[in-house]
Amino acid sequence: MTDRPHPILIIVAALVYVFLMVPLVIVVGAALSDTTYLTFPPQGLSLRWFTNIFEISAFRRTIVTSLQIAFLGTFLALVIGIPAAYALNRYRVELPRWLGTLFVLPILVPEIVFGFALLKSLTVGAGVPIFVALLIGHTLLVLPYVVRVISASLASFDFSIEEAAISLGSAPLKTFFTIVLPNVRAGMIAAFILAFITSLNDVSVSLFLTGPGISTLPIQILAHVEQFFDPTVASVSVLLMFLTVAVMAVVERTLGLTFLAK
Amino acid sequence: MPLKGAAGWALSAPATLAVIGFLLVPIGIVIAGTFMDPRGIFAPYISYFNSGFRTTVLFRTLQIAALTTIISLVFGFMTAYVVSRAPARLRSLLIIAAVFPLLTGVVVRAFAWLIILGRNGILNNTLIALGLTNEPLEMLYTQGAVIVGMVYLFVPLMVLSLVGVLENIPRDVLQASSSLGASPVATFWQVLLPLAVPGLIVGAVLVFTGSFTAYATPQLLGGERQTVLATLLHQRAMVSFDWVGASTIAAIMTVITISVVLVMTNLARRINPMAT
Amino acid sequence: MTQPLDINAVSAHYGTTKVLEDLSLSVQAGELVSLLGASGCGKTTTLRLIAGFLTPSSGSIRLGGRDLTQLPPHRRDIGLVFQNYALFPHLSVLDNVSFGLKQRGVPPAERRKRAMGMLERVGLAPLADRAPGALSGGQKQRVALARALVIEPPLLMFDEPLSNLDAKLRVDMRVEIRELQRANGTTSVYVTHDQEEAFSISDRVAIMNAGRLMQFDRPETLYRQPANTFVARFVGFENIVPFKVVARDAEVVTAETSGMRIRLSQTAYGPIPDTFLLASRPDGLQVTTDLSAKGLPATLGLRTYLGRAYQYQCETAAGHLVANGSLTAPLESGTQVRLVPAPEQSCILATEGGR
Numbered sequence: 001m002t003d004r005p006h007p008i009l010i011i012v013a014a015l016v017y018v019f020l021m022v023p024l025v026i027v028v029g030a031a032l033s034d035t036t037y038l039t040f041p042p043q044g045l046s047l048r049w050f051t052n053i054f055e056i057s058a059f060r061r062t063i064v065t066s067l068q069i070a071f072l073g074t075f076l077a078l079v080i081g082i083p084a085a086y087a088l089n090r091y092r093v094e095l096p097r098w099l100g101t102l103f104v105l106p107i108l109v110p111e112i113v114f115g116f117a118l119l120k121s122l123t124v125g126a127g128v129p130i131f132v133a134l135l136i137g138h139t140l141l142v143l144p145y146v147v148r149v150i151s152a153s154l155a156s157f158d159f160s161i162e163e164a165a166i167s168l169g170s171a172p173l174k175t176f177f178t179i180v181l182p183n184v185r186a187g188m189i190a191a192f193i194l195a196f197i198t199s200l201n202d203v204s205v206s207l208f209l210t211g212p213g214i215s216t217l218p219i220q221i222l223a224h225v226e227q228f229f230d231p232t233v234a235s236v237s238v239l240l241m242f243l244t245v246a247v248m249a250v251v252e253r254t255l256g257l258t259f260l261a262k
Numbered sequence: 263m264p265l266k267g268a269a270g271w272a273l274s275a276p277a278t279l280a281v282i283g284f285l286l287v288p289i290g291i292v293i294a295g296t297f298m299d300p301r302g303i304f305a306p307y308i309s310y311f312n313s314g315f316r317t318t319v320l321f322r323t324l325q326i327a328a329l330t331t332i333i334s335l336v337f338g339f340m341t342a343y344v345v346s347r348a349p350a351r352l353r354s355l356l357i358i359a360a361v362f363p364l365l366t367g368v369v370v371r372a373f374a375w376l377i378i379l380g381r382n383g384i385l386n387n388t389l390i391a392l393g394l395t396n397e398p399l400e401m402l403y404t405q406g407a408v409i410v411g412m413v414y415l416f417v418p419l420m421v422l423s424l425v426g427v428l429e430n431i432p433r434d435v436l437q438a439s440s441s442l443g444a445s446p447v448a449t450f451w452q453v454l455l456p457l458a459v460p461g462l463i464v465g466a467v468l469v470f471t472g473s474f475t476a477y478a479t480p481q482l483l484g485g486e487r488q489t490v491l492a493t494l495l496h497q498r499a500m501v502s503f504d505w506v507g508a509s510t511i512a513a514i515m516t517v518i519t520i521s522v523v524l525v526m527t528n529l530a531r532r533i534n535p536m537a538t
Numbered sequence: 539m540t541q542p543l544d545i546n547a548v549s550a551h552y553g554t555t556k557v558l559e560d561l562s563l564s565v566q567a568g569e570l571v572s573l574l575g576a577s578g579c580g581k582t583t584t585l586r587l588i589a590g591f592l593t594p595s596s597g598s599i600r601l602g603g604r605d606l607t608q609l610p611p612h613r614r615d616i617g618l619v620f621q622n623y624a625l626f627p628h629l630s631v632l633d634n635v636s637f638g639l640k641q642r643g644v645p646p647a648e649r650r651k652r653a654m655g656m657l658e659r660v661g662l663a664p665l666a667d668r669a670p671g672a673l674s675g676g677q678k679q680r681v682a683l684a685r686a687l688v689i690e691p692p693l694l695m696f697d698e699p700l701s702n703l704d705a706k707l708r709v710d711m712r713v714e715i716r717e718l719q720r721a722n723g724t725t726s727v728y729v730t731h732d733q734e735e736a737f738s739i740s741d742r743v744a745i746m747n748a749g750r751l752m753q754f755d756r757p758e759t760l761y762r763q764p765a766n767t768f769v770a771r772f773v774g775f776e777n778i779v780p781f782k783v784v785a786r787d788a789e790v791v792t793a794e795t796s797g798m799r800i801r802l803s804q805t806a807y808g809p810i811p812d813t814f815l816l817a818s819r820p821d822g823l824q825v826t827t828d829l830s831a832k833g834l835p836a837t838l839g840l841r842t843y844l845g846r847a848y849q850y851q852c853e854t855a856a857g858h859l860v861a862n863g864s865l866t867a868p869l870e871s872g873t874q875v876r877l878v879p880a881p882e883q884s885c886i887l888a889t890e891g892g893r
Contacts, residue, residue, distance in 0.1 A: 004347065005343060005344045005347050006446075007342050009344050010344055012337065012340045012344075013340060013341040013343075013344035013345065016337050016338075016340075016341045016417060016421075017341070017356070017359060019414070019417070020359065020360065020414070020417065020418060021359065021373065023374035023375060023377075023378060023414065024362075024363065024366065026374055026377055026378060026384065027370065027374045027377065027397075030377055031419075037382075038376075038377050038380075039381070040377060040384050061350075073421065079276075080276040080277040080280055081277055082271040083274065083276070083277070084273065084274040084276070084277035084278070086273060087269075087270040087271075087273035087274040088270075088274065090270065091267060091269065091270030093389050094267035094270050095267065095270045095271070095274070099274060099278065102278060102281050102282075102331065103277060103281065105281055105285055105286070106285055108471075108519070108520065109285070109289060109516055109519065109520070110471075110474075110475035110492075110512075110515045110516060110519050111475065111477075111514075112475055112477050112492045112515070113289060113292070113475070113495075113512040113515055113516050114285060114288075114289065116292065116495060116499060116508060116509075116512050117289045117291070117292045117512070118284070118288055119284075119289035119499070120291065120292055120505070120509070121286065121287070121288035121291050121297075122284075122288070124395060125291075135279075136284050140280060140281065140282070140284055140285055143277060143280070143281070147277070176493060183293065187267060197365050200367070201333075201365075201366075201367030201368060201369070203368055203369060203477055203478045204475070204476075204477045204492070207477060207496060208496075208499065208500070218367055218368075218369045218478070221370075221373070222369055222389075222478060222481065222482070224271060225373060225376065225482060229380075233373055234373070234377070235368040237366075237369075237373060240366065240367060240370055241366055241370070244362065244365045244366055245362075247365065248358070248361065248362065248365065253278045253359075273867070299781055375627075417611050432622070432624065434620045434622055434624040435624045435625075435626060435627070437589070437611070437618075437620075437624065438618065438620060438624040438625075438626070438685075439612075439637070440590075440610070440611040440612040441589055441611055441612070441614075441616060441617070441618040441686075442612075442618075442637050442638035442641055442685065442686075442689060443613075443615065443638055443641035443642055443689065444612055444637070444641045445612050445641075446610075446612070448612075448641060449612075452637075453626060453628075456628045457627065457628055
């Protein structure tokens with residue numbers, strides 16, 4: 001193309017990217033500092049703050065809880081979300097339009113209101129254990145991502161393939177598992193990753209669903225930052241960034257990252 | 263064929279029931295509860311708007327969300343324009359660079375600005391070292407700090423959604439414009455921008471509702487001095503145990519968010535020339 | 539107003555792949571020239587180079603006295619009609635048509651007058667206030683045409699303008715395009731992959747293949763006297779057989795292939811070199827059961843019905859050939875026949891390197 005953007009626009013875009021990247025670099029630098037307070041550039045290189053994470057029992061516990069909730073919540077969301085996404089595409093004509101909107105609601109309503117509502121009705125109102133309420137909250141929180149991503153990959157699926165399989169004598173349920181699911185595998189991977197990351201990073205829903213002995217990692221980080229200003233949180237942040245990089249590498253190899261830009 | 267529809271309902275039933283039972287009903291209970299106050303049906307709202315502090319919080323939250331949206335929109339659009347024009351290799355690299363912060367949690371991203379803007383933070387140290395100021399500036403716990411943190415949160419989202427919008431504008435329409443004698447600047451104002459407006463509105467709604475309801479960023483960078491609706495809600499519920507007050511805030515947040523989404527997406531759909 | 543276009547030794551690359559090689563082409567003022575070929579032949583690349591959406595790696599493009607090669611697209615003053623119409627979806631039909639005038643600083647009142655005049659000429663004046671989305675394909679194409687014509691460009695270009703229309707409308711529209719072009723006398727370049735469309739609409743046709751110009755001539759010449767086997771096959775000379783002259787007797791030449799002999803008259807075919815290729819359309823090989831006729835011995839294979847004739851797949855010592863036979867006497871598979879070349883549906887090509 002001959003129409004290159006105006007130099008001023010290119011400079012602005014470059015500055016925006018600097019703005020996006022620099023804070024993350026600073027966090028990494030601060031995590032490597034040998035000092036007991038947060039500083040940048042790091043003074044003396046050390047990994048002691050990384051080992052410190054695991055010496056604080058609250059971090060150990062919340063990391064485990066966060067991973068449990070993220071895995072279970074994502075799994076449950078896939079279990080109820082995949083059939084829903086399938087139904088929305090396969091029975092597009094028969095099902096009402098508002099049903100699709102319903103599955104977007106968890107990201108449409110303010111997350112913090114959702115968390116508060118769960119606290120009020122489940123934990124306080126119905127005496128549901130905190131862990132279960134947390135799991136329910138996270139399952140619903142990631143459901144929209146699952147339904148949307150699976151729907152997107154089903155949108156290009158030719159349902160006459162399924163009919164062909166059934167006409168060849170395959171039972172409908174078996175056809176779903178042998179024909180439909182393998183064709184949306186890429187979508188399932190993407191949905192899993194997006195949901196897992198969303199759950200792991202969530203603050204607003206988890207905020208109200210913590211209690212004695214149960215909290216998630218982001219909530220623990222918040223609490224820690226408000227009391228101590230040492231590089232431990234920077235180290236946890238770096239660990240989370242590593243996880244993000246690993247996830248992005250997986251996505252890149254399976255789907256190509258531009259998939260996430262839709 | 264009623265049977266086919268039934269299968270569709272059956273397959274979507276678990277998810278449907280989960281959303282209704284665990285989201286719609288609980289939020290409905292919260293909102294309904296605010297109208298059952300013994301003092302009168304609108305009493306919680308009257309007392310909310312009678313409190314100077316709480317109305318200040320509401321307007322502060324709206325102001326922060328509006329400024330965040332405008333700033334993200336302007337910089338996001340310029341950046342997205344450059345990204346969408348970049349050669350393929352650079353383009354996917356820039357998209358990855360925008361996805362990465364998006365996948366990094368909000369706490370981590372707010373925390374980064376805590377290191378930068380703090381009293382002994384990098385920015386203050388740099389300013390002092392350069393001799394631009396003698397004593398550290400109070401940057402943290404200001405509205406500016408919250409807005410910077412929010413823009414940082416939402417610019418990547420804006421860039422990614424606008425790159426999609428810009429790439430959906432058919433290339434030959436832009437080429438038609440220049441073949442008819444429109445300079446790149448004229449093409450931008452007369453063709454590209456009008457066609458991008460619906461997408462800009464959708465992006466703006468995303469950022470506005472996100473920053474209107476954000477908790478972690480204002481909590482860390484704004485503190486009590488910059489209380490917003492989300493932090494006030496948490497404080498009323500978990501510190502003061504004022505359930506009615508917290509529910510009222512929740513109701514106000516929900517109504518404003520849903521109204522903005524409905525009105526603006528409808529507007530975007532109505533003025534979308536590519537829909538017809 | 540109208541100006542000649544000169545493309546001089548232009549080459550173009552996409553990355554490292556060469557998509558256009560050393561193309562030279564001159565379009566006279568007022569002439570309509572088609573670029574014809576399959577997808578990937580370089581015809582669209584050529585159009586994009588002229589329009590300025592691509593820059594050539596070498597060579598130059600001149601329009602009238604101006605060198606366009608380094609000029610940005612918006613300063614080239616070329617009317618362009620796109621395959622997908624490329625109407626501005628946010629502007630009314632009238633605003634679409636006046637867009638180019640606005641860019642040229644024409645005052646609003648005159649802009650409106652000229653745009654309405656042009657819409658009248660394409661029969662769309664009543665739809666001036668509609669949104670383009672509400673128009674049919676044929677109407678969109680007319681708006682696109684009006685939009686390109688109203689700026690009175692010295693050069694008009696069409697990029698497969700009719701390929702999204704149905705067959706009947708396509709024929710009507712091409713007549714309409716030709717009439718408008720003739721009336722304005724605008725130099726035009728027309729890109730298409732449809733041979734009938736190109737031949738019917740053009741003064742001259744440039745047949746392209748793999749980034750090269752194969753032949754540039756009037757449609758009648760291309761149809762009767764292709765310059766090489768590529769063009770010959772393209773215009774329907776399906777049977778191409780190599781021959782060697784064994785005897786010359788005044789105007790009559792005796793030539794041989796794979797042990798078979800035929801006699802050809804130079805009064806009908808023109809001068810015949812010592813080695814040549816005989817190219818025949820299926821209609822140009824007469825099927826006869828008279829085994830004494832001077833033709834190629836063949837055994838008939840599958841017969842298909844074309845409506846105006848029967849077509850036979852034929853096996854000969856020189857290979858597989860296709861010939862059309864009369865409707866009155868259908869022949870059975872396995873029949874021994876002679877295939878006699880008819881000069882009006884056959885031609886002589888020079889032997890090409892390699893074969």
